[in-house]
Amino acid sequence: MTSVSNKFLHFKDTGWSETSDDRKGFFNASVSSSPSALNNFYLNAGAADLGFAAYSMPTLSGIQGGDGFNLGLNMGEGFLTTSFTQTNITDNLENEVQSSFITSYQQVISKDLTYSLMFGLADEGSKFLGMTGGGAFDLEGSKSNTSLAGAKVRLGVGEMSSIGFMAAISKSELSEQNQGFVTGIDNVTADTFALSFDTFNVFGNDKLSVSLSQPHRVNSGTMGMQIAGLADSDGNIPYTYHDIGLTPSGRQVDLSIGYSKDISKNTTIGASSY
Numbered sequence: 058m059t060s061v062s063n064k065f066l067h068f069k070d071t072g073w074s075e076t077s078d079d080r081k082g083f084f085n086a087s088v089s090s091s092p093s094a095l096n097n098f099y100l101n102a103g104a105a106d107l108g109f110a111a112y113s114m115p116t117l118s119g120i121q122g123g124d125g126f127n128l129g130l131n132m133g134e135g136f137l138t139t140s141f142t143q144t145n146i147t148d149n150l151e152n153e154v155q156s157s158f159i160t161s162y163q164q165v166i167s168k169d170l171t172y173s174l175m176f177g178l179a180d181e182g183s184k185f186l187g188m189t190g191g192g193a194f195d196l197e198g199s200k201s202n203t204s205l206a207g208a209k210v211r212l213g214v215g216e217m218s219s220i221g222f223m224a225a226i227s228k229s230e231l232s233e234q235n236q237g238f239v240t241g242i243d244n245v246t247a248d249t250f251a252l253s254f255d256t257f258n259v260f261g262n263d264k265l266s267v268s269l270s271q272p273h274r275v276n277s278g279t280m281g282m283q284i285a286g287l288a289d290s291d292g293n294i295p296y297t298y299h300d301i302g303l304t305p306s307g308r309q310v311d312l313s314i315g316y317s318k319d320i321s322k323n324t325t326i327g328a329s330s331y
Contacts, residue, residue: 082130090125092117092140094159097129098175098207112272113225113249115187116179116203120144120155135164146182153182169213175225179203185231185242186273195237203229218256225249227273238282245278245303263318266329270311278303 095117123144130137143156159177166172181201183189190196207225214220231242251270259265279300286295317327 082128084126084128086126088124089122090127090140090142091122092125092142092157092159093127093129094138094140094161094175094177097136097138097163098161098173098209112270113223113251114205114207114227115273116181116205116227116229117157117159117177120157120179120181120184123155132162133164135162137162154180155182155184156180171211173207173209175205175207175209177205179205186229186245186247186275190237190239193238196231196233196239199231199233199239201229201231203227217258218254221251221253221255223249223251229278233281238284240281240283240298242278242280242303245275247273247275249273260318263316266313266315266317268313268315270313272309272311274308275303275305 095114120142123142125140125142128139137160139158139160141156141158143154146153146155157177157179159175161173161175163173164171179202181187181203183196183199183201185196185199185201186203205225205227207223209221209223211219211221226246226248229242229245229247231239233239233241249271251268253266253268253270255264255266257264280303282299282301283296284299286297288294311331313329313331315327315329317325319325
């Protein structure tokens with residue numbers, strides 16, 4: 058692995074680095090599998106928000122760790138990784154299956170330019186975008202599916218700096234099967250992005266990072282609701298049905314600044330502010 062500056066190889070885990078195109082292929086299966094395709098997409102992302110899956114893709118971060126496999130192989134000028142995970146969860150004596158299928162591709166165009174692509178499908182069971190429901194909004198028995206895609210680019214600027222950009226989009230649906238208020242959630246689109254700037258050797262053997270990012274944010278969608286009325290003389294309960302738009306009224310954008318410095322060959326300290 059090579060850092061943006063050969064003089065600062067010990068920054069390779071937190072700074073901008075390249076992944077060689079001649080990596081060896083691999084296959085592994087495990088009863089507690091972490092998706093290598095997801096990890097490789099966020100690997101060497103630089104600024105924290107570019108490398109934090111729970112921040113940008115909570116759908117995926119919540120369904121890791123079950124049975125699965127990872128396959129990696131050289132393809133074309135880059136490296137392709139495919140991962141499948143499946144988790145069995147028992148709740149109230151009911152068995153629920155959550156699964157994910159993710160593919161990512163990384164390529165080094167030159168010493169100053171790398172890119173990664175990611176595509177995936179996630180079955181969250183009775184969760185929706187990493188969230189659970191309770192009481193009148195109980196989601197037990199529902200089925201939630203999400204498709205997603207992401208891209209990441211990192212560009213070296215001069216000898217000591219780099220710029221990174223990551224963006225991802227998703228589309229989700231939930232079919233409700235119980236008697237709660239929610240009857241279904243359709244065509245929910247969401248996105249996330251992060252832009253970062255890293256520069257090395259500001260005060261000697263150090264790195265300064267600045268990033269601007271937006272966490273996973275719903276843009277549009279429709280949630281179906283059923284509202285119970287008063288029972289009639291025969292005990293029948295009437296329902297009225299409504300569709301509620303999920304368009305948000307605002308947008309969260311986060312600014313973060315981080316600083317890391319090598320104290321010795323084997324020791325690095327750092328601090329960040331959000």
